[in-house]
Amino acid sequence: MRVCVLGAGVVGLTTAWSLARDGHDVTVVEARGGAALEASFANGGQLSYSYVAPLADPAVLPKLPAWLLQRDSALRFVPRFDAQQWRWCAAFLLACRSHRARQTALEMLSLGALSKAALHEIVERESIAFDYVRNGKLVVYRDSHDFERARHKMERLVAAGSDQRALDGSQCAMLEPALAHAQPLIAGGIHTPSEEAGDCQRFSVALADALRARHRVTFHYDTRVRELVRKGPHIVAARTASGDIEADAFVVALGLGSVPLVAALGVRLPIYPLTGYSLTIDDADPRHAPRVSVTDLHRKVVFAPLGERLRIAGMVEIAGLPDVQRAARIELLKRQAQEIFPAAGDYANAQAWCGHRPATPDSKPLIGRTPYGNLWLNTGHGALGFTLACGSARVIADMIAGRPASVDIAAYAYDR
Numbered sequence: 001m002r003v004c005v006l007g008a009g010v011v012g013l014t015t016a017w018s019l020a021r022d023g024h025d026v027t028v029v030e031a032r033g034g035a036a037l038e039a040s041f042a043n044g045g046q047l048s049y050s051y052v053a054p055l056a057d058p059a060v061l062p063k064l065p066a067w068l069l070q071r072d073s074a075l076r077f078v079p080r081f082d083a084q085q086w087r088w089c090a091a092f093l094l095a096c097r098s099h100r101a102r103q104t105a106l107e108m109l110s111l112g113a114l115s116k117a118a119l120h121e122i123v124e125r126e127s128i129a130f131d132y133v134r135n136g137k138l139v140v141y142r143d144s145h146d147f148e149r150a151r152h153k154m155e156r157l158v159a160a161g162s163d164q165r166a167l168d169g170s171q172c173a174m175l176e177p178a179l180a181h182a183q184p185l186i187a188g189g190i191h192t193p194s195e196e197a198g199d200c201q202r203f204s205v206a207l208a209d210a211l212r213a214r215h216r217v218t219f220h221y222d223t224r225v226r227e228l229v230r231k232g233p234h235i236v237a238a239r240t241a242s243g244d245i246e247a248d249a250f251v252v253a254l255g256l257g258s259v260p261l262v263a264a265l266g267v268r269l270p271i272y273p274l275t276g277y278s279l280t281i282d283d284a285d286p287r288h289a290p291r292v293s294v295t296d297l298h299r300k301v302v303f304a305p306l307g308e309r310l311r312i313a314g315m316v317e318i319a320g321l322p323d324v325q326r327a328a329r330i331e332l333l334k335r336q337a338q339e340i341f342p343a344a345g346d347y348a349n350a351q352a353w354c355g356h357r358p359a360t361p362d363s364k365p366l367i368g369r370t371p372y373g374n375l376w377l378n379t380g381h382g383a384l385g386f387t388l389a390c391g392s393a394r395v396i397a398d399m400i401a402g403r404p405a406s407v408d409i410a411a412y413a414y415d416r
Contacts (some may be wrong), residue, residue: 036204046302054363115391
């Protein structure tokens with residue numbers, strides 16, 4: 001079957017790989033000049049399969065005033081005259097109900113486990129280099145009450161078979177010596193040795209090269225899809241300035257770009273941009289930069305070692321697309337990172353990045369059918385694109401092939 005994948009971010013490329021592995025003739029269409037130049041470009045780098053809980057949770061409700069009033073809040077809401085923003089926020093509040101949040105967390109853990117296995121398969125088959133490490137993850141807590149709640153939750157997960165352990169502040173510094181300076185700030189931490197890290201953009205570029213060289217996937221870069229051409233209940237072509245690209249099936253993996261493209265077909269996607277920021281320190285000091293992935297839960301800042309570099313990422317802004325806060329937020333991220341790892345490297349010359357994550361209100365991606373028989377969705381992964389991409393790709397390939405999926409596909413339907 002000829003399958004056209006729209007989007008060359010990490011989700012689109014892993015989708016192309018899963019489809020090519022099934023023997024399909026795959027074409028990838030991308031508006032930018034290369035792979036992974038949008039939300040996949042400089043994300044946090046952590047592959048946190050055990051930490052895929054949704055942002056929508058009852059615990060966030062008491063924090064809403066801070067989101068509105070504190071300019072240095074890690075989670076920030078900037079209201080706009082934007083009906084889409086307010087619809088998304090209303091759906092987000094509905095998703096914060098306890099039962100729904102618990103169910104969502106279980107569903108995403110299942111997809112995360114599938115994604116981990118699928119990534120390992122790609123790494124083994126393609127031998128691609130992307131500063132990949134299986135280095136574990138340490139979540140550190142500054143508040144003793146937060147740590148105790150996390151420890152009790154961890155104990156339930158351990159009883160169910162999870163490999164995690166609770167550490168006090170001194171044990172956190174023993175596990176990760178670079179935390180020695182910050183030890184007085186740390187009430188404790190949860191260590192998950194099975195978590196991983198890697199450079200999403202390098203992974204995507206290497207995978208694109210493998211797709212072209214070994215799997216005969218055709219790429220059309222610098223090619224924006226203007227519309228999807230329909231004939232009755234099916235899509236027959238993706239229309240571009242260079243002409244129509246015909247296929248038997250189409251997969252929309254365009255992140256935020258998915259919304260206007262399928263809206264023209266009457267398919268309304270509940271996706272809104274959540275803005276995040278990152279810093280990349282080249283030549284990080286090996287004596288003072290972490291070798292384990294670390295999350296400062298109080299600041300909502302993550303640290304991922306990527307070879308000789310250190311990736312620092314954080315913040316969630318429900319603010320739409322304008323980058324009016326960019327300079328101030330980058331400086332705030334630098335200050336917050338230096339609280340934990342003050343000597344990790346040259347913060348003044350760190351590479352700054354701002355990206356817009358395509359998020360659904362309940363944090364679950366949209367994977368599956370549309371009302372058009374040969375038009376499929378694989379989009380809306382929010383901040384978990386790298387973590388969930390390979391599993392999502394396997395699910396959509398299974399669905400297109402008519403095989404039973406490894407997860408509950410109804411949980412990811414766009415009209416759920």
